[in-house]
Amino acid sequence: MSFFKYLLVISFLGSLHPLSAQRDLTYYTSRARENSPLVNDNVNLGRANLIEVERLKAFYTKPQIGVVATYLFAPIVSSDNGHTRFEPNSNSANRYFGYDIGASNGGQYLAQLTLTQPLFNEPRARIAGEQFKVSAQINQNLVALSGHDVEKLVTDQYILCQQDLEQIRYLDQLSQMLPQQRALVRKLVESSIYKQSDLSLLNLEYENMLAQLAAFRASYRRDLMDLNVLSGINDTTLVNLQPINLQLAREAENSVFLEKYKLDSANLAALQNVFELKYKPQLNLNANAGLNAIYAPTIPRRLGASVGLTLVYPLFDGHQKGITRNKTQVLQKSVSFSRQNFINQNTVRKAKILAELGSYGLRESLAQQQLAEYETLLNTYKKEILTGQLSIIIYLTTLKNRAIIQRDYALLSAQKQILINAYNYWNW
Template identity: 30%
Template sequence: MRYKRISLTIILLICTALSAVAQEPIKTLDDYLKQAKAASPVFRDFENQQRAAGIDSLIARASARPQVTGSSSGMYAPVIRGYGYDEVITNGQALDVLLNVNYDLLNKKRIDNQLAGIKIQRDSIRYANQLSIYDLNKNIIDQYITAFASQDQVNFNRELVALLKKEEGLLKSLTRSNIYKQSEYLTFLVTLQQQELSLQQAELQFKSDYAMLNYLAGATDTTRVKLVEPQLQNELLVAEKAFFNRRFDIDSLKTINLRQSIALNYQPRLSVYGNSGYNSSLIFQPYRNFGASVGFTFSVPIYDGHQKKMQYSKLALAENTLSGYRNFFNRQHAQQLNLIRQQIAQTDALYTKINEQIRFSKGLIDVDSKLLHTGDLRVADYVLAINNYLSAQNLLRQTTINKLKLINQLNYWNR
């Protein structure tokens, strides 16, 4: 008795293990979104660009400090039999080894302008990174919805084929009993075969859609899984300014920064310098030619052919173009959001009628199935009822998929 219990326990454990192995793993939409973000090299690229911009800001700050350089040069101009360079000019030879220090006294505003430009660049990179995330999520969600719809179609076709096969066995026996004609049985058999072909086509379509989902998400493990129905909700716009308007704000800040840069180019420049070391012609007491010097340079623009005015005119044209694009986008954006909301509302209005049609079609199949068992129904009428139910289910499925994709579009643009 004891051995029987042990054997039974082992058998149950083996069955449980086999059931667990046979069961398809489950994946959700969030799993694919995380996988896509982790696999995409684009986000690492933007992260590196942000770091590079941070290094640019450090370089700009370093350029504001005194710049120290070392330099050395030597020269020898021989005079052979009276031929050669004039020694009054060349001294015949020269050697210098110097340590130079330069410092721009009026560079603070220029450095601040350069740092502001780098900050605008980082904001632009941050915007592009976020836009890439939104685009990737939108594409993944769309493809996930498509793959889930294909999976749902496979499951529905499989259930329908199982139902028809069950009825086919009964109809075959009724045909042998001369309750139904051979032609009616063949009509039903053709319908069954068509549904089996539809099931195979649905499975192929699901494999294709599922492979595309894995491709977009960068998934290397293409083991077939069970997709969970996506749950999408309308995301409300929380921010005061829409996300897509930030690109126009960034472009506007770029123009302002360029205008300030042009103005700074026409301001006076003052720098001081100093050097110390060895500088000698090597002619008279070269061992005493160690020394130092200090000085300054000052420059102020006076006339350049009105280039400053021309550059401002170019910036004005750029601002006018940017304003036109901003206004056009805002109009199109508002129209697009209104259109998507209307389409969602119209789609919601279909559900009541579709569900009612499905309920009636399913009820008709149940009644016809009972009549079919007694031989009181034409097979053609039963096939017609099945086709009506199939059409209603397909309409419901397509309507649901369309609504999910509309919600995905709305959430994308409603930022």
């Protein structure tokens, strides 16, 4: 590698090095919940449903007050007594051209203030509002479930970033160690203890290591940007992520996932109750006051008021209430079946994850032991290089093998953390 190219590589790697800023998993999961459109939509839908409860209470229990106004002009052409004349408001014409006075009343002049007050309607308002209260609870449950989903996705992505960082840290250590070894071998080449080809092999390995380091830094940048996207963070700054060590959560006593089925069942019952409202008697108080006239000259004497009661009570509609109850019962059975099916599947799912995690302890222990042995071996090789007793090829082969074990160990640790995250997700 030429000196110019070497400077370009070092400059590129330096520009990709994470900044000193530190962020932890909690920062990303909290921001993800705050910025999730699905969580935000369900929060607002829950609020809207509670507002609808207030509207229904007003609709069923509060008086409805309004103004009714009508002006109807129905003139005729009268031919009574042999005289033809235009009458805007006929009082008692017998022979005429125009709308039948009995049908049109000769016109109408109406301006009234009306009031309709539902009576004894508090139970009806409570039943109608219950449906939207349950809907609000469903939205709250969806907020929790959506936030839980987002948290799992963000945590998985965070673990992927941690895996990249582990590889970067290890290659960073090599990038600091190999130049020292090159300088030592160069002196030994000058002393004819090692060949020029040995130095060339070290140079090639160093260049290969720089390329790998650049690849992992690029991967970290990509994965970190994906983490920002999942969290809804508008930021392209490179930061250091604090390490995490997830632990298995205790067995959940009451699963939040099962709350969904409980609320679905309650919603079906609420819908049935709302449907049956029309079979309850409805009594309204009706009142009005104002003008109601059909003959213009008598308008001043046609100011008055009226009050009355209206009762609505359905008697028969083809047994629709019973049919709808049967439908609701069928749907309730479907909810119960889905709930039990989820319980069965989730029990097996969690057992599978725990069984898989059981093998990771031994695998991690073996990998750590191998890394420790390689570290001891490399330290011994460094001493042998000083005296020219070790082949550079053997040293580089051992270095590559350790790098492979380090990569596998980082992957193993990440997979274990992802499995723990999956178990904690379902054990909730």
